Amino acid sequence: xxxxxxxxxxxxxxxxxxxxxxxxxxxxxxxxxxxxxxxxxxxxxxxxxxxxxxxxxxxxxxxxxxxxxxxxxxxxxxxxxxxxxxxxxxxxxxxxxx
Amino acid sequence: xxxxxxxxxxxxxxxxxxxxxxxxxxxxxxxxxxxxxxxxxxxxxxxxxxxxxxxxxxxxxxxxxxxxxxxxxxxxxxxxxxxxxxxxx
Numbered sequence: 001x002x003x004x005x006x007x008x009x010x011x012x013x014x015x016x017x018x019x020x021x022x023x024x025x026x027x028x029x030x031x032x033x034x035x036x037x038x039x040x041x042x043x044x045x046x047x048x049x050x051x052x053x054x055x056x057x058x059x060x061x062x063x064x065x066x067x068x069x070x071x072x073x074x075x076x077x078x079x080x081x082x083x084x085x086x087x088x089x090x091x092x093x094x095x096x097x098x
Numbered sequence: 099x100x101x102x103x104x105x106x107x108x109x110x111x112x113x114x115x116x117x118x119x120x121x122x123x124x125x126x127x128x129x130x131x132x133x134x135x136x137x138x139x140x141x142x143x144x145x146x147x148x149x150x151x152x153x154x155x156x157x158x159x160x161x162x163x164x165x166x167x168x169x170x171x172x173x174x175x176x177x178x179x180x181x182x183x184x185x186x187x
Contacts, residue, residue, distance in 0.1 A: 003103035007140055010107030014114055021118040029123060029168065033130050036161065037114045040137055047144050056145050065152050072156045072164075079168045086172065 004051040011044025026093045028082050032075065039071050103143055110136050123172075127165045134158025 018038030025031050043064045050060040086092060113133040120126035134157045141150035 003100055004144060006100065006103045006107050007144055010110050010140075013107075013111045017111065017114050017118065025118070027123070029165070029172075030118065030126065033126060033165075034118055036130070037118065037133070040114075040133075040157070043149075044137075044140065047141070047146060047149070051144065061146050061149055064146075064149050068149070068152050068157055072161055075161055076164055079164055083168060083171055092172070 002051075004048045006048075008045050008048030011041040011046075011048055014038070014041030014044065017041075026097050028085075028092055028094070032078055032082070036071065036075060039067070043067055106136065106140055106143060110140060124169060127162065127169060130165065131158050131162040134162065 015038050018034045018036075018041055021034030022031055022038065025034060046060045047064055050057045110133065113129055113136055117126050117129035117133055120129060134153060137157060138150045138154040141147070141153055
Protein backbone atom coordinates (compact mmCIF):
# COMPACT_ATOMS: atom_id res chain seq x y z
CA UNK A 1 0.00 0.00 0.00
CA UNK A 2 1.53 3.27 -1.09
CA UNK A 3 1.46 6.47 0.90
CA UNK A 4 -1.09 8.17 -1.33
CA UNK A 5 -3.50 5.27 -0.91
CA UNK A 6 -3.08 5.45 2.88
CA UNK A 7 -4.05 9.12 2.75
CA UNK A 8 -7.01 8.30 0.52
CA UNK A 9 -8.27 5.78 3.09
CA UNK A 10 -7.73 8.38 5.82
CA UNK A 11 -9.86 10.73 3.74
CA UNK A 12 -12.64 8.15 3.54
CA UNK A 13 -12.51 7.73 7.33
CA UNK A 14 -12.54 11.49 7.84
CA UNK A 15 -15.52 11.87 5.54
CA UNK A 16 -17.45 9.24 7.46
CA UNK A 17 -16.49 10.79 10.80
CA UNK A 18 -17.55 14.23 9.66
CA UNK A 19 -20.86 12.93 8.33
CA UNK A 20 -21.51 11.15 11.64
CA UNK A 21 -20.78 14.32 13.59
CA UNK A 22 -22.91 16.37 11.23
CA UNK A 23 -25.86 14.07 11.82
CA UNK A 24 -25.36 13.64 15.56
CA UNK A 25 -24.59 17.13 16.82
CA UNK A 26 -27.22 19.76 17.51
CA UNK A 27 -25.01 22.77 18.17
CA UNK A 28 -24.55 24.67 14.92
CA UNK A 29 -20.85 25.42 15.47
CA UNK A 30 -20.11 21.74 16.08
CA UNK A 31 -22.05 20.98 12.94
CA UNK A 32 -19.93 23.46 11.01
CA UNK A 33 -16.76 21.84 12.38
CA UNK A 34 -18.03 18.44 11.26
CA UNK A 35 -18.83 19.80 7.81
CA UNK A 36 -15.31 21.24 7.47
CA UNK A 37 -13.79 17.89 8.49
CA UNK A 38 -16.00 16.21 5.87
CA UNK A 39 -14.64 18.59 3.23
CA UNK A 40 -11.03 17.89 4.24
CA UNK A 41 -11.70 14.17 3.88
CA UNK A 42 -13.05 14.62 0.38
CA UNK A 43 -9.98 16.69 -0.57
CA UNK A 44 -7.71 13.90 0.69
CA UNK A 45 -9.62 11.36 -1.38
CA UNK A 46 -9.31 13.56 -4.48
CA UNK A 47 -5.55 14.05 -4.25
CA UNK A 48 -4.72 10.63 -2.80
CA UNK A 49 -6.48 8.73 -5.55
CA UNK A 50 -5.03 10.93 -8.29
CA UNK A 51 -1.44 9.80 -7.64
CA UNK A 52 0.23 6.72 -8.99
CA UNK A 53 3.81 5.79 -9.77
CA UNK A 54 4.01 8.19 -12.69
CA UNK A 55 4.09 11.34 -10.61
CA UNK A 56 1.69 14.11 -9.73
CA UNK A 57 -1.44 15.21 -11.56
CA UNK A 58 -1.79 19.01 -11.19
CA UNK A 59 -5.50 19.18 -12.06
CA UNK A 60 -6.81 17.77 -8.73
CA UNK A 61 -4.37 20.06 -6.93
CA UNK A 62 -5.94 23.10 -8.58
CA UNK A 63 -9.41 21.77 -7.78
CA UNK A 64 -8.48 21.23 -4.13
CA UNK A 65 -6.95 24.71 -3.74
CA UNK A 66 -10.12 26.21 -5.19
CA UNK A 67 -12.11 24.01 -2.83
CA UNK A 68 -10.17 25.23 0.22
CA UNK A 69 -10.84 28.85 -0.72
CA UNK A 70 -14.54 28.16 -1.31
CA UNK A 71 -14.70 26.26 2.00
CA UNK A 72 -13.30 29.16 4.02
CA UNK A 73 -15.63 31.61 2.28
CA UNK A 74 -18.70 29.48 2.97
CA UNK A 75 -17.54 28.95 6.56
CA UNK A 76 -17.35 32.71 7.04
CA UNK A 77 -20.84 33.12 5.57
CA UNK A 78 -22.21 30.38 7.81
CA UNK A 79 -20.62 32.03 10.87
CA UNK A 80 -22.21 35.39 10.03
CA UNK A 81 -25.62 33.75 9.57
CA UNK A 82 -25.10 31.89 12.86
CA UNK A 83 -24.27 35.13 14.66
CA UNK A 84 -27.41 36.79 13.34
CA UNK A 85 -29.49 33.78 14.35
CA UNK A 86 -27.99 33.80 17.85
CA UNK A 87 -28.59 37.52 18.16
CA UNK A 88 -32.18 37.23 16.99
CA UNK A 89 -33.18 34.15 19.00
CA UNK A 90 -30.59 33.46 21.71
CA UNK A 91 -30.32 29.84 20.64
CA UNK A 92 -27.33 27.94 19.31
CA UNK A 93 -29.37 25.22 17.63
CA UNK A 94 -32.28 25.06 15.27
CA UNK A 95 -35.82 24.75 16.65
CA UNK A 96 -36.73 21.85 14.40
CA UNK A 97 -33.96 19.75 15.93
CA UNK A 98 -34.91 20.24 19.60
CA UNK B 99 8.59 6.07 4.66
CA UNK B 100 5.15 4.43 4.53
CA UNK B 101 4.97 4.14 8.31
CA UNK B 102 5.05 7.94 8.54
CA UNK B 103 2.09 8.18 6.17
CA UNK B 104 0.16 5.60 8.17
CA UNK B 105 0.95 7.35 11.47
CA UNK B 106 -0.07 10.71 10.02
CA UNK B 107 -3.37 9.28 8.75
CA UNK B 108 -4.14 7.73 12.14
CA UNK B 109 -3.29 10.99 13.89
CA UNK B 110 -5.51 12.94 11.48
CA UNK B 111 -8.51 10.71 12.19
CA UNK B 112 -7.84 10.82 15.95
CA UNK B 113 -7.57 14.61 15.96
CA UNK B 114 -10.80 14.95 13.99
CA UNK B 115 -12.55 12.63 16.45
CA UNK B 116 -11.24 14.64 19.40
CA UNK B 117 -12.39 17.84 17.73
CA UNK B 118 -15.91 16.49 17.24
CA UNK B 119 -16.26 14.93 20.70
CA UNK B 120 -14.72 17.69 22.82
CA UNK B 121 -16.64 18.55 25.95
CA UNK B 122 -16.40 22.31 25.60
CA UNK B 123 -16.42 24.06 22.26
CA UNK B 124 -13.16 25.95 22.79
CA UNK B 125 -11.21 22.71 23.01
CA UNK B 126 -12.97 21.48 19.89
CA UNK B 127 -11.94 24.57 17.94
CA UNK B 128 -8.33 24.26 19.13
CA UNK B 129 -8.27 20.61 18.05
CA UNK B 130 -9.69 21.69 14.70
CA UNK B 131 -6.77 24.11 14.24
CA UNK B 132 -4.34 21.31 15.12
CA UNK B 133 -6.17 19.15 12.58
CA UNK B 134 -5.64 21.81 9.91
CA UNK B 135 -1.90 21.98 10.60
CA UNK B 136 -1.65 18.18 10.41
CA UNK B 137 -3.53 18.35 7.11
CA UNK B 138 -0.84 20.72 5.83
CA UNK B 139 1.75 18.11 6.81
CA UNK B 140 -0.23 15.48 4.92
CA UNK B 141 -0.30 17.65 1.81
CA UNK B 142 3.49 17.95 2.00
CA UNK B 143 3.71 14.14 2.17
CA UNK B 144 1.47 13.98 -0.91
CA UNK B 145 3.98 16.14 -2.86
CA UNK B 146 1.64 19.13 -2.96
CA UNK B 147 3.42 22.03 -1.23
CA UNK B 148 1.06 24.58 -2.77
CA UNK B 149 -1.98 22.98 -1.16
CA UNK B 150 0.03 22.71 2.07
CA UNK B 151 0.62 26.46 2.11
CA UNK B 152 -3.02 27.19 1.30
CA UNK B 153 -4.20 24.80 4.01
CA UNK B 154 -1.89 26.18 6.69
CA UNK B 155 -2.73 29.80 5.93
CA UNK B 156 -6.42 29.50 5.09
CA UNK B 157 -7.68 26.19 6.43
CA UNK B 158 -5.96 26.36 9.80
CA UNK B 159 -5.24 30.04 10.31
CA UNK B 160 -8.15 32.00 8.90
CA UNK B 161 -10.84 29.47 9.77
CA UNK B 162 -9.44 29.14 13.28
CA UNK B 163 -9.48 32.90 13.77
CA UNK B 164 -13.08 33.15 12.53
CA UNK B 165 -14.23 30.29 14.78
CA UNK B 166 -12.48 31.73 17.84
CA UNK B 167 -14.00 35.14 17.18
CA UNK B 168 -17.46 33.58 16.99
CA UNK B 169 -16.77 31.74 20.26
CA UNK B 170 -15.90 35.06 21.88
CA UNK B 171 -19.17 36.44 20.57
CA UNK B 172 -21.03 33.54 22.17
CA UNK B 173 -19.36 34.18 25.54
CA UNK B 174 -21.07 37.53 25.87
CA UNK B 175 -24.39 37.60 27.69
CA UNK B 176 -27.27 37.54 25.26
CA UNK B 177 -28.42 40.98 24.17
CA UNK B 178 -25.86 42.89 26.22
CA UNK B 179 -23.93 44.72 23.53
CA UNK B 180 -24.64 45.37 19.91
CA UNK B 181 -23.04 43.19 17.31
CA UNK B 182 -20.50 45.21 15.31
CA UNK B 183 -21.64 43.33 12.22
CA UNK B 184 -25.22 44.39 12.87
CA UNK B 185 -26.17 47.46 10.91
CA UNK B 186 -29.22 48.11 13.06
CA UNK B 187 -27.07 48.85 16.12
